[in-house]
Amino acid sequence: MSERTTTQRIDINELKSGGFIKQTQKDLFTVRLKVPGGRITPEKMLKIAEVAKKYSRLGYCHLSFRQSVEIIGVHIDDFDNVIKELSTVGQKIASCGPRVRVPTACGGCEYNPNGIMDTQSKALEVDEKFFGIPCHHKFKIGFSGCPIDCTRTREMDLGFQGVVYPEWGKDLCTGCTLCAKACLEGAIVSDKEGRPIFDLSKCLYCGDCIRACPTDAWKGKKKGWLVRVGGKHGRHPREADHVANFLPDNKVNDFISATLKWYKENGKPRERIGISIERVGLDKFKKEVVNPMLKS
Amino acid sequence: MADKETVPDGKIDLRGVLCPINFVKTKLKLEMMDSGQILEVILDDGEPIRSVPRSIKEEGHKVVKVENIEGAYRLLIKKA
Numbered sequence: 477m478s479e480r481t482t483t484q485r486i487d488i489n490e491l492k493s494g495g496f497i498k499q500t501q502k503d504l505f506t507v508r509l510k511v512p513g514g515r516i517t518p519e520k521m522l523k524i525a526e527v528a529k530k531y532s533r534l535g536y537c538h539l540s541f542r543q544s545v546e547i548i549g550v551h552i553d554d555f556d557n558v559i560k561e562l563s564t565v566g567q568k569i570a571s572c573g574p575r576v577r578v579p580t581a582c583g584g585c586e587y588n589p590n591g592i593m594d595t596q597s598k599a600l601e602v603d604e605k606f607f608g609i610p611c612h613h614k615f616k617i618g619f620s621g622c623p624i625d626c627t628r629t630r631e632m633d634l635g636f637q638g639v640v641y642p643e644w645g646k647d648l649c650t651g652c653t654l655c656a657k658a659c660l661e662g663a664i665v666s667d668k669e670g671r672p673i674f675d676l677s678k679c680l681y682c683g684d685c686i687r688a689c690p691t692d693a694w695k696g697k698k699k700g701w702l703v704r705v706g707g708k709h710g711r712h713p714r715e716a717d718h719v720a721n722f723l724p725d726n727k728v729n730d731f732i733s734a735t736l737k738w739y740k741e742n743g744k745p746r747e748r749i750g751i752s753i754e755r756v757g758l759d760k761f762k763k764e765v766v767n768p769m770l771k772s
Numbered sequence: 773m774a775d776k777e778t779v780p781d782g783k784i785d786l787r788g789v790l791c792p793i794n795f796v797k798t799k800l801k802l803e804m805m806d807s808g809q810i811l812e813v814i815l816d817d818g819e820p821i822r823s824v825p826r827s828i829k830e831e832g833h834k835v836v837k838v839e840n841i842e843g844a845y846r847l848l849i850k851k852a
Binding site for chain 1: 817821826827830834835836837838840
């Protein structure tokens, strides 16, 4: 070991940006690991377990609220080894502080029957492109595959939720009424022949009617992302504003870039984007970020 | 269209059976039948009629008839 001393060689703020969080115990830190979308391979889990067993001086891990695995009680002298050993399976360290955090996501459409959009591949892509970008405050992005919204996109600085627009064709309809039974929102009621009367104003775009229909009379006309901005949790929670519907999948990155740019220009230090929006007005955000995005 | 099929090859009454047991029982019953045969299933209103037909569709079978019978539903399912 070198002769560097603990107090001289470590900049606490620098550490925090790297996902090392100071604990109450002297020289012990929480090491927050990056798990985009909460999906992790058994190989990584095994390595994390091995590293945690070796270096956690308190003997446990914590599953964070935003899908990270945190190794608790890592001594400052062990940082280099922890990073090195985790990197053998490609396991990276997450972040804290005023920057874009690791995106969260639900299980997604690959195996969940409710899933409309592919949240997992989006979370990986967005992590790759935006993770760690400095902001006025923390910036949390989340993806939910459907309106059940397991990722709680209403609490995200920027949240994306899958939606599908249902379209009914009378030729294939047998009047079975299963769509009206399937719709939890009362957006579909059956007429005398059992055929659906659709009330768009009540529709959440979940696609339950499409899944229920035995003859494919209901089809998905288009899929995309419902976008929410300005949500947060903490001492003073704020529900995000719904700002866009059916944003195409290939526009998500552009939307994030434009939002981050707007936040940089309109926000203040230590101010979450939801508060910036309250201060300058949601209309300004819509005009400068959302409208150009939906037009182009 | 479904009239010819109203004589089912098998029957299962799932009134009072909760999700997802009702679906599992339907699935097991269908497994014992041949492709193209018709199974009659009676399901309660509410969660069962909301969930079971959708799961049957996901498994590739076809609901060919739905009939409302006093607070419950009679389905005819064609095995894939």
